[in-house]
Amino acid sequence: MKLHFVGRASQLAASIALACLVTTGAMAQDGNTAEENGVSTEAPEARSSESSPSESQAPEVQEQEASPAEETTGEGAATDHELPEITVQAPYEAPPAPTQPTRTASTPTPVRAPAPAAPDIEAGTSVDAESAWGPVDGYVAERTGTGIKTDTPLNEIPQSITIVTEQQIQDQGATSVQQALDYVPGVVAGPYGFDIRGDWARIRGQDPVQYLDGMRRIYGYYNNTRVDPYTLERIEVLKGPASVLYGAGSTAGIINLISKRPQEESHTEIGVLYGSHDFGQVQGDSTGKITKDGKWLYRMVGVARNSDTQVDFVEYDRYVFNPSITWRPDDKTELTVIANFQKDDTGSSANFLPWEGTRYAGPNGYIPWSRFVSDPDWDQYKTESASVEVLFDRELSDVWTFRQGLRYVDAEVDYRSMYPNVYTDPQNPFVDPARRTVQRYSYISQPHAQTFTSDSNFIADFDTGTIEHKVLLGVDYTRFKEKSRQGSGFVATPFDLYNPDYSLPFIPPVAVELPETGTEQLGFYAQDQIKLGNWIAVLGIRNDEVTSSAEGQADQDVNATTYRAGIMYEFANGLTPYFSYMQSFDPIFGTNFYGQAFDPLEGEQYEIGFKYQVPGKPIVVNGSLYDTTQSNLQASDPNNPFNQIQIGEARFRGGEIETIFTLSDKLDVIAGYAFTDAEYTAGDLAGYRVETVPENQASLWATYHFSAFGVSGFSVGGGVRYIGESWDGTDSLRTPSYTLFDGMLSYDTEHWRYQINATNLGDERYVTTCLSRGDCFLGEGRTVLGNITYKF
Numbered sequence: 001m002k003l004h005f006v007g008r009a010s011q012l013a014a015s016i017a018l019a020c021l022v023t024t025g026a027m028a029q030d031g032n033t034a035e036e037n038g039v040s041t042e043a044p045e046a047r048s049s050e051s052s053p054s055e056s057q058a059p060e061v062q063e064q065e066a067s068p069a070e071e072t073t074g075e076g077a078a079t080d081h082e083l084p085e086i087t088v089q090a091p092y093e094a095p096p097a098p099t100q101p102t103r104t105a106s107t108p109t110p111v112r113a114p115a116p117a118a119p120d121i122e123a124g125t126s127v128d129a130e131s132a133w134g135p136v137d138g139y140v141a142e143r144t145g146t147g148i149k150t151d152t153p154l155n156e157i158p159q160s161i162t163i164v165t166e167q168q169i170q171d172q173g174a175t176s177v178q179q180a181l182d183y184v185p186g187v188v189a190g191p192y193g194f195d196i197r198g199d200w201a202r203i204r205g206q207d208p209v210q211y212l213d214g215m216r217r218i219y220g221y222y223n224n225t226r227v228d229p230y231t232l233e234r235i236e237v238l239k240g241p242a243s244v245l246y247g248a249g250s251t252a253g254i255i256n257l258i259s260k261r262p263q264e265e266s267h268t269e270i271g272v273l274y275g276s277h278d279f280g281q282v283q284g285d286s287t288g289k290i291t292k293d294g295k296w297l298y299r300m301v302g303v304a305r306n307s308d309t310q311v312d313f314v315e316y317d318r319y320v321f322n323p324s325i326t327w328r329p330d331d332k333t334e335l336t337v338i339a340n341f342q343k344d345d346t347g348s349s350a351n352f353l354p355w356e357g358t359r360y361a362g363p364n365g366y367i368p369w370s371r372f373v374s375d376p377d378w379d380q381y382k383t384e385s386a387s388v389e390v391l392f393d394r395e396l397s398d399v400w401t402f403r404q405g406l407r408y409v410d411a412e413v414d415y416r417s418m419y420p421n422v423y424t425d426p427q428n429p430f431v432d433p434a435r436r437t438v439q440r441y442s443y444i445s446q447p448h449a450q451t452f453t454s455d456s457n458f459i460a461d462f463d464t465g466t467i468e469h470k471v472l473l474g475v476d477y478t479r480f481k482e483k484s485r486q487g488s489g490f491v492a493t494p495f496d497l498y499n500p501d502y503s504l505p506f507i508p509p510v511a512v513e514l515p516e517t518g519t520e521q522l523g524f525y526a527q528d529q530i531k532l533g534n535w536i537a538v539l540g541i542r543n544d545e546v547t548s549s550a551e552g553q554a555d556q557d558v559n560a561t562t563y564r565a566g567i568m569y570e571f572a573n574g575l576t577p578y579f580s581y582m583q584s585f586d587p588i589f590g591t592n593f594y595g596q597a598f599d600p601l602e603g604e605q606y607e608i609g610f611k612y613q614v615p616g617k618p619i620v621v622n623g624s625l626y627d628t629t630q631s632n633l634q635a636s637d638p639n640n641p642f643n644q645i646q647i648g649e650a651r652f653r654g655g656e657i658e659t660i661f662t663l664s665d666k667l668d669v670i671a672g673y674a675f676t677d678a679e680y681t682a683g684d685l686a687g688y689r690v691e692t693v694p695e696n697q698a699s700l701w702a703t704y705h706f707s708a709f710g711v712s713g714f715s716v717g718g719g720v721r722y723i724g725e726s727w728d729g730t731d732s733l734r735t736p737s738y739t740l741f742d743g744m745l746s747y748d749t750e751h752w753r754y755q756i757n758a759t760n761l762g763d764e765r766y767v768t769t770c771l772s773r774g775d776c777f778l779g780e781g782r783t784v785l786g787n788i789t790y791k792f
Contacts, residue, residue, distance in 0.1 A: 133213075133258055135233055136165040139668045140618035140660050145214065146236040146256040148529065148538065149245050149472055150459055155611040156529070156536055158566025158578035160186070160239040160624045160656065168670070169229050171703050171717055171744055173757030173785050175281075177257065180229050182721055182742075183699045184237050185672030186656045191692050193768045193777030195350035196309065196316055197381055197415075199226055203239050204628065205652045205678040205693035206252030213259050213338075213389060215407050215453040216246070219480040219519055223447040224411045225342045225385040227257055230283050231301050231322045234258045239656075240605045240626060241584030244540040244564040247476065247523045251584050251603035251628050251652070259338055259389075262297030262326040263287045268792055271753075275785030279307040281318075290325075297326040310369060310781050313376040313502075314347040332395035337388065344383045347417075348374045350777065354422040354429045354438070355733065357497060358776035359767055362435055364498050369765060369781055373440065373495065374418035376502055385411035404456040415445045416508070418491065426774030437494035444511045447484040453477070457525075468531040474524070481518040485511035515551035527564075534571070538580075540564035548589040558600050560585040577610040588634070593643035603630045619661040628652040635683035648683025650690055652676065668703040691729030692769040694737070698722045703744070717744035728772040738766035738779070753789040758782065 130136060132145030132152070141154065141163035148157050162184045174180040177199040181189040188202045198221075201208060210218045218224060229235075236256040243249055266288030273281040283303045290296035301322040309316050324338040351374075357367035372379075389407040396402055420438040422429040429438050457474025487509035495504065525542035546558045566580030584603035591597050609624030633648025658672035674697045678690035701719035708714050719742040726735045741762055746755035763782035770776040 133233070133261065135263070136163070136167065138618060138662050139165055139168050139670060140620055140662060141165055141234065142613075144236055146211075146238050146254070148527070149214065149457065149474070150470060150529070152470075152529070154620075155570070155574075155576045155613055156568065158536075158538055158568050158580040159582070159607065160609065160622065160626075162187075162237045162239070162622075162658065164235040164237070166233055167668075168701075169232070169235075170755075171668075171715075171746075172701065172719070172742065173744060173755070173759070173787070174229050175279075175785070177227055177229055177232075177235060177255070179759075180235055181237070181255070183670050183672065183701050183719060185658045185697065185699065186239055186654075186674040186676070187237060188692075188694060188697065188723065190779065191769055191777075193350060194310060194780045195777070196226075196314075196346050197222060197350065201255065202692065203237065203252040203255075204626065204654060204674075205676050205690055206250045206628075206630070208237075208252040209242075209246070209249040209254045211246070211254050211256040212407070213391065213405060214256060215389075215405050215455055215476075216478055217257070217409075219451060219478075220447070220449065220482055222415055222445060223413050223449040223482060223484075224409070225344050225383045228303050228318065228320050228342070230285070230303055231260055231320065231340070232257050233260045239624075240580075240607060240628065241562075241564075241582040241603050243544070243560070243562040243584040244542045244582065245525060245527070247478075247521050247542070247544045248546055248560075248586050248600075249584055250586055250601070251605060251630050260285070260287075260299060260301055260322070260324070261336055261338070261391075262299040262324055264289060264294050264297060269789050271787055271789035273785060273787045276783040277308040277310060279305075279316075279783075279785060281305040281307070295328050297328070299324045309346075309349055310783075311347075311349045311351070312370045312372040313374075313379070314349050314372060315345065317345040319343045334391075334393045336391040338391070339389075340385070340387045342383075342385050344381075346381045347379045348372070348381060348419070352419040352422065352775040353497070353778065354420065354774065355426060355770055355776055356428075356430075356435065358778065359733065359735070359770045364434070364436055366765075367497050369778060371497065371500070373420055373497070373500070374416075375506060378416055378506075378508055379418065380414060380416050382414045383411065384413075385409060399460050399462050401459040401461075402457075403459065404454070406454045407452070409449075409451045411450075412448045413446065416443070418442045418506075420495070420497070421490075422774040426772070429774065431494050436498050437496050439493075440491040440495055442489040442491055442506065442509050444487045444509050445484060446486070446511055447482050449480065449482040451481075452479045466532060470529040472525070472527040472529075474526075476521075476523050476525075478521045479518070480520075481516060483516050484514045486514055487511040515553075517551070518549045520547045520549075521545070534569055536568040536570060536576075538564065538566040544585070546587050548587065556589050556597060558585075558587040558589075560587075560600055574615045575610060575612045578608070580607045581605070582607070588632070588646075592645070593637075593640055598634070598644075599632050599646055601630060601632050603628065605629075617661075619659075619663075621657070621659045623655070623657040625655040626653065629681075633680075633683055648685070649681045650678065651681045652678045652690070652693075654678075666705050668705075670701045671699070673698045685729065688729060688731050689727045691771055692726050692735075694724035694726045696722070696724035696737075701742075713748040715744070715746045715748070717746075718742065723768075726769055728770050730772040732772060733770050735767055735770050735776075738764060740764060740766070751791050753787070753791065755787040755789075756784065757787075758784045 130143055132143045143151055144154055144161055145151055147159055147161045154161060164180050169180050178189050181187050181201050186204050190200060191202050192200055238253045240253050241251045242254050246254055268286040270284045285301045287299040290298050303318060303320040305318040307316045321341045324336060326336045328334050351371060353367055356362040387407060387409040392404045394402045418440045420440050431437055431439060455476040457472055460471040462469055489509035491506045493504050521544060523542055523544040527540040530537040541563055543561045548556045562583040562585060564582045566578060568576050568578040570576045582605045586601040588598040588600060605626055605628040607624055607626040612621045629651050631649045632646040633650060634644040634646055635648040637643035637645045654676040656674045660670050662668050676693055676695060678693040680686050680688050680690060699721045703715055703717035705715045721740045723738055725737045740760045742759045743761055744757045760780060760782045766779045768777050768779050
């Protein structure tokens with residue numbers, strides 16, 4: 001597929017941006033100085049802004065004759081993918097396509113402000129006050145806009161939320177959103193191993209939906225770029241059903257990425273990174289005032305990367321240009337425009353390896369960690385995207401505020417891969433007596449996706465007697481369309497997993513154009529945050545209309561109404577216990593054997609917990625217990641082997657506790673533990689544990705700031721991550737637990753930062769999960785990354 005101008009523009013724009021960052025920052029600072037001396041300056045600039053994918057159709061084997069087409073069913077499983085899939089049937093059932101398995105069931109530092117009595121932050125707020133969308137000083141965030149869609153203290157939201165701040169991302173050296181989630185309790189980051197096609201995570205045993213600035217980012221799968229964490233201010237993890245505010249989604253919740261936005265305080269930095277696998281990256285971030293009065297602000301963020309990976313022949317190159325601009329004509333109005341141009345060039349790092357040689361050694365030992373099973377001259381995973389986002393905030397009166405967010409994204413992907421046939425006989429997928437060689441499947445997918453998203457709401461702050469209200473009334477709309485070319489084939493020539501020969505001939509599959517598909521969602525929601533003395537309550541309701549379309553087929557509609565309720569009591573010592581109830585829905589498009597439309601997946605959760613923050617200090621402890629049920633899972637019809645009935649059910653019960661604190665500005669600590677009991681309670685898998693869900697998970701990270709030999713600015717950090725054992729979905733193959741260690745050492749001066757990070761210090765070989773269908777996934781080996789950053 002010939003990729004369009006977006007990639008060339010993004011590469012050029014990123015290079016220009018990185019070359020200009022120093023000049024821009026210097027001009028902004030010089031301009032501010034000149035303005036302070038009475039000299040007018042004008043410099044207008046601009047500003048800017050994956051859970052695991054749904055179960056996909058198996059690739060067709062081209063050598064076979066096609067059977068009559070069956071009805072297309074696009075599955076809106078518990079993931080961030082609602083797009084109905086288009087199936088071109090082969091004469092026999094082929095193994096799964098090369099997708100992730102699906103569940104069957106520097107910035108300027110602001111002044112720290114304690115949360116207990118924090119005021120609401122509205123348009124035109126000073127940079128020194130923390131807002132739900134702005135920078136955070138250190139590790140302890142105090143406000144969020146994710147959990148309730150208004151700027152609200154975290155301890156006034158009756159639901160579990162964890163916020164990963166920019167400082168934490170920097171200290172831990174995260175180069176992906178997935179890595180940034182490693183220390184969030186209840187979240188398993190990278191459940192399918194080292195896979196650079198997306199940022200996969202599981203929350204409480206389920207697949208969440210990914211959002212950016214409060215608007216849904218991902219529809220379908222493998223049709224968009226990965227967000228670079230350097231472009232983000234924070235990452236917010238909302239645990240549990242969130243349909244009452246965000247519409248269709250799983251019971252897992254959402255991961256909301258918050259973009260960096262222009263700031264009043266001038267700041268520019270240029271960083272150079274180098275590390276394992278020849279990882280080389282240049283990155284820059286510049287922000288400040290365009291005009292003396294601060295009515296116009298700018299920000300430019302850029303990344304340019306050239307890197308290999310732990311998998312042979314797989315590179316990971318990236319170009320990102322992320323400009324943004326803010327206009328504040330008065331203290332009641334704010335308009336921000338964020339653009340993003342990105343191009344990633346990589347390949348197949350997930351290789352869907354067999355049990356033997358991965359989970360356990362066979363007669364030939366273990367398959368090397370670096371094994372590549374595709375064709376180096378053909379394999380690729382190239383993604384390009386261009387987007388523009390508009391965020392508007394207007395205080396209409398002392399009571400009413402209007403907010404609106406809009407985003408348009410155009411993305412293209414060229415995905416070509418080969419993977420072993422481990423599915424026909426998982427116990428023995430080899431085709432030779434020596435148990436070395438396997439046959440392979442080939443797969444090509446070239447989607448072009450366009451997404452428009454909007455979210456508009458009114459917020460009213462008022463009292464009725466002694467009762468305080470913050471009422472939210474809103475409507476959101478999403479339109480997603482995708483055109484795609486796909487093809488697949490079967491490569492019968494044996495491939496040696498232990499000593500591969502990449503010169504073996506193969507005929508690439510032919511990509512054929514599929515019918516255009518789309519999803520539209522329109523939702524109306526209402527919420528009331530109520531305060532009466534020390535009591536806090538949250539009530540919400542939402543109605544959604546979701547339409548799935550496929551060229552040449554009749555549209556399918558799903559209508560759902562969801563509810564939310566929570567109550568809290570705020571003690572004077574900072575302790576706030578709570579109880580909440582939440583619902584979710586997730587459409588399953590398509591029909592059963594009898595032509596009847598499937599009902600959406602439905603979920604509900606009961607949660608009880610507490611939030612505690614020491615008054616006036618950055619010390620937070622949160623705990624929760626939850627009971628989540630997901631129903632309407634598909635199962636086999638005992639009266640018709642060609643039919644599916646929705647009697648399946650899965651139940652997720654567990655608890656989490658976390659603490660985040662800073663002591664005397666010298667010690668930052670993040671610690672957490674999660675217990676998850678996940679089981680299928682009805683349907684074909686009743687009584688089995690849900691696959692890829694560890695029962696126990698724990699993590700601890702600490703950073704200590706100190707002086708040495710009379711010189712201040714040193715920091716040392718370290719962490720440990722424990723992921724307990726998990727199962728394959730039929731309780732027949734166990735994936736062992738593993739423990740990983742990470743470390744960091746840095747030195748900061750006024751203008752320079754020197755940092756080195758290491759993850760998986762022991763270079764432990766570990767398997768993240770194995771599935772009953774026949775494949776296993778290897779985790780990431782030891783990586784070391786150095787960073788030198790100049791700040792001014």
